[in-house]
Amino acid sequence: MSDERAVTDGGSGEAAQSPWFLPVVLFGGMVFGFGLGFSQMARPEVVLDFLQFEDFGLVFVMGGAAVVTGTTFFLATRLLDRAPLTGDAYTRRLKSFDRNVLVGGGIFGVGWGLSGICPGAAYASLGVGNVTILWAIAGMFLGAYLQGWWRARDATSTTTATSAD
Numbered sequence: 001m002s003d004e005r006a007v008t009d010g011g012s013g014e015a016a017q018s019p020w021f022l023p024v025v026l027f028g029g030m031v032f033g034f035g036l037g038f039s040q041m042a043r044p045e046v047v048l049d050f051l052q053f054e055d056f057g058l059v060f061v062m063g064g065a066a067v068v069t070g071t072t073f074f075l076a077t078r079l080l081d082r083a084p085l086t087g088d089a090y091t092r093r094l095k096s097f098d099r100n101v102l103v104g105g106g107i108f109g110v111g112w113g114l115s116g117i118c119p120g121a122a123y124a125s126l127g128v129g130n131v132t133i134l135w136a137i138a139g140m141f142l143g144a145y146l147q148g149w150w151r152a153r154d155a156t157s158t159t160t161a162t163s164a165d
Contacts, residue, residue, distance in 0.1 A: 036124035044116030
């Protein structure tokens with residue numbers, strides 16, 4: 001390994017992260033939050049109207065986001081060999097469709113339906129003055145913590161049973 005590479009990446013063998021990484025992520029989050037607020041998708045009642053087939057504005061918002069994201073990923077992976085901010089190579093992360101994906105997606109959908117808002121929009125909802133959404137955000141954190149506890153408990157019991165055999 002050359003001395004130059006060891007200096008830029010701390011000897012890890014990976015490209016150094018751009019100093020623009022955090023400012024660009026912050027700016028992207030601000031654009032995302034502004035877009036959710038502007039499109040009214042940060043209001044749970046609008047999302048609930050969509051889920052009850054009364055307002056289809058969410059389809060257009062999500063469709064527009066999918067087109068922009070899809071175009072960006074299509075072009076970036078063909079024109080660039082690495083992600084500009086992280087320096088990581090473009091790779092696909094394939095996730096098998098298993099029971100955990102199906103059950104987790106179902107639980108996520110029920111939570112979205114009950115609270116009337118998805119996690120990203122919940123944070124944006126704070127920006128439009130919806131302070132009661134803090135209950136949903138607290139529930140998301142509690143649910144994520146419980147899932148982590150459950151998975152750690154399950155992994156420990158599996159390791160114990162395997163080592164005893």
